[in-house]
Amino acid sequence: MxxxxxxxxxxxxxxxxxxxxxDTALYHLGLLDTFDPRQVEMSITxxxxxxxxxxxxHAAGPLSVTVPLKVALQGSGWQELLGNAIxxxxxxxxxxxxxxxxxxxxxxxxxxxxTASTQHTLCNxxxxxxxxxxxxxxxxxxxxxxxxxxxxxxEDDDDGDFTFNPGSGAMAYNSLAFPSAxxxxxxxxxxxxxxxxxxxxxxxxxxxxxxxNYVEIGERYMRFYTENDVIDAGYSASGPIVSNGIVxxxxxxxxxxxxxxxxxxxxxxxxxxxxxxxxxxxxxxxLVKGIYKMxxxxxxxxxVADTDSTLTEFSNLKTVSLKIANNNTPIPGxxxxxxxxxxxxxxxxxxxxxxLTMTAEDETIYDLYRAQTTLPLVRLDFGSNGSIALTNGTxxxxxxxxxxxxxxxxxxxxxxxxxGDYKNFSSFxxxxxxxxxxx
Numbered sequence: 001m002x003x004x005x006x007x008x009x010x011x012x013x014x015x016x017x018x019x020x021x022x023d024t025a026l027y028h029l030g031l032l033d034t035f036d037p038r039q040v041e042m043s044i045t046x047x048x049x050x051x052x053x054x055x056x057x058h059a060a061g062p063l064s065v066t067v068p069l070k071v072a073l074q075g076s077g078w079q080e081l082l083g084n085a086i087x088x089x090x091x092x093x094x095x096x097x098x099x100x101x102x103x104x105x106x107x108x109x110x111x112x113x114x115t116a117s118t119q120h121t122l123c124n125x126x127x128x129x130x131x132x133x134x135x136x137x138x139x140x141x142x143x144x145x146x147x148x149x150x151x152x153x154x155e156d157d158d159d160g161d162f163t164f165n166p167g168s169g170a171m172a173y174n175s176l177a178f179p180s181a182x183x184x185x186x187x188x189x190x191x192x193x194x195x196x197x198x199x200x201x202x203x204x205x206x207x208x209x210x211x212x213n214y215v216e217i218g219e220r221y222m223r224f225y226t227e228n229d230v231i232d233a234g235y236s237a238s239g240p241i242v243s244n245g246i247v248x249x250x251x252x253x254x255x256x257x258x259x260x261x262x263x264x265x266x267x268x269x270x271x272x273x274x275x276x277x278x279x280x281x282x283x284x285x286x287l288v289k290g291i292y293k294m295x296x297x298x299x300x301x302x303x304v305a306d307t308d309s310t311l312t313e314f315s316n317l318k319t320v321s322l323k324i325a326n327n328n329t330p331i332p333g334x335x336x337x338x339x340x341x342x343x344x345x346x347x348x349x350x351x352x353x354x355x356l357t358m359t360a361e362d363e364t365i366y367d368l369y370r371a372q373t374t375l376p377l378v379r380l381d382f383g384s385n386g387s388i389a390l391t392n393g394t395x396x397x398x399x400x401x402x403x404x405x406x407x408x409x410x411x412x413x414x415x416x417x418x419x420g421d422y423k424n425f426s427s428f429x430x431x432x433x434x435x436x437x438x439x
Contacts, residue, residue, distance in 0.1 A: 007115045010035065011179050012080060012108045012126075014088075014437050018345065019125035019152040019335070021109040027437060028179040029110070030074035031186055033144060037112045037121045039066045040154055043341065062332045064341035067110065067123055067149040072142040073133075075182030076437070079386070081147050083436045084108060085131035085324040087347070091221050092231075092243035096436040099218040100289075100418070101427040105345045110151075113178055125152025127345050129328045133380075135189035135320040142186040150330060150342045193381040194320060194356075195313045196393070197304040198368065200288060200376050204260060204279035204303030207267070211296035214422050217287045218431035219389035222247040235271045249284040250433060259283055260303070274298070282306055288376050289391040289428040290420030302419075304377045311377070316359035318409065322380065322388070324430065325351045352416040352429045354378065354390060360400060360408040369395040375414065386434030390416045 011026040043061030071078055087102025105127055112121040130148040207215065212227030224232040224245040231245040240251035240263070253262055258280040268275040276298070286304040293299070304311055327348025332341050358365075368375070375393035382388075393414040400410050418428030 008032065008035070009113045009115065009178070009181065010037075011111045011113070012077065013111075013176075014080070015107045015109060015124070018105050018107050018127075021124065023176065025437075026111060026176050026179050027077070027080070028075060028181050029071060029077035030182055031072040031142075032070070033072065034068055034070035034146070035112075036068050037110065037123050037151075038154055038156075039068065040064070041066075060339075062339040062341040062343075063153070064330070065123060065151040065154045067126055067151050068147075069110075069149055070144055070146040072144055072186035073382075073385075074142075074184065074186035077182075078133075078145040079432075079434050080108065080436060081128055081145055082131055082133065082324075082388075082432070083434075084126075084149075085128040085147070085326060085350075086430055086432065088436055091223070092246045094438050096438055097218075097220060097434065098430075098432040098436065099221060100216070100431050101350050101429065103347055105347055107345075111178070121154060121156050123151040123154045125342060125345070126150075127328060127342075128324075129326050131324045133320075133322040135192055136318075137189045137320075138318045141188075143189055143192065150328065150345065152340055152342050153335070153338070187382060187385060189317075189320070191382060191385075192320075193313060193379075193383075194317065195311055195379050195381070196375050197286075197311045197377045198373055198375060199305070200302040201279040201282065201305050202302050203300035204277065204282055204305075205264065205287060205301045206276040206278065206298050207294065207301065208274040208296075208298050209294035211294060213294040214291055215294070215301070216291045216420075216428070217249075217289055217301070218428060219285065219289065219387060220248065220250055220431075220433040222249055222284075222287070234273075235267065238266070238270050240266050241270055247284075249287070254284050257281075279303055279305055285387075285389075285433070286311070286377065288419045289389055289431050290418045291422045291425040291428065292420045293422035302376070314356065314358060316361055318357040318359065319355075320380075321355040322390075323351075323353045323355070325353070350429075352390060354393070354414045354416070355412070356414075357409055357411050360410045365395075365410060365412060366398055366400070369398040369412065376419070378414065378416070386432060389431045389433075390414075391428050391431070392417045392419055 010029040015021045041064045045059040046055035047057040049056035083098040086098035088106040089099035109124045135143045233244040260277045260282045264277040329346035331344035333343030378390040380388040397413045416429040418426040
């Protein structure tokens, strides 16, 4: 019988360590668009010899596994892949989120099921090297996330028992039930709101804390640290302070009223430190993402005021493309008698780029580009499916080609970096408000 692509499903599990999953639960990856779990190259080097009609020998190099993967934004699979590209942060307890760019590897196993023949393939050590989230308003269709991934190893099993145990250690996988597909509709471009700001309130939140301490602010969480790089338990857990030193910026206490005032009161009451605010109704999630160092005096933390004049929705969008390009380094090595190209992975630097096309309306965007205006916050809001915050955007290119007939289309590209003044503040070039599966 002819095999059909629509019979293929895929599931994932977060790995405890690179190449080694805990074998506790599988989660459905959602609708597949493009996928190849068997893209394996042996890196053969031919060894020619005089007088031979063909190469006399082949020198086999390490096995290299690459996994092209494209999914619709359905269920939690796309969030896991995007989180893989950004990096996973254990914010507190069992709460894991793409809080900022990380230097450590965050990997998955991907298990493939062909329902027509019960053929299975498993890739372990799947790491996203490049992820592109795309929304096309001009043609319709679902939003998609396309990822170029590497994997440590790829293996097959035909008997339908979901057991992968060709050797031991990193290549072992135990029997687990395959999960059901998500029942929710994939997200459409119209399910996303894309907005930007051009101005901030410089002293929206003012904190006086011990010199050397610091605070990091992401899209969902604010975390306080001592100068020894441990969570500051002086901010005791209460209400929106969901764990010692950790504030949920999307807490229900901030849903109405003077939201920044509520945050200020929580921080002051549960730490004893002097905390003031100068932007009472601002949403705490609009604090500018980054890392700010305390110096023993009042430290000003800026925010984007949540008003029409400073947080503006991009209008007349045609296409949106958010790309996270890591420069991951494969590290060859030997595992269970096999030489593998991706035996370990070193995470490289990440470039965060937002490319937009839109029907030209006025000179607003061009004026921002010409004035070299920094965009302190750009937000992709998916409603109940979370949000992505991009910090300190620089418009790096702008074009408006003119051709006879039709509309005039603006094309622009924006690159991002974090804010603040301490340590790896630029890791907050991107931060999200959604949670990941625990590994």
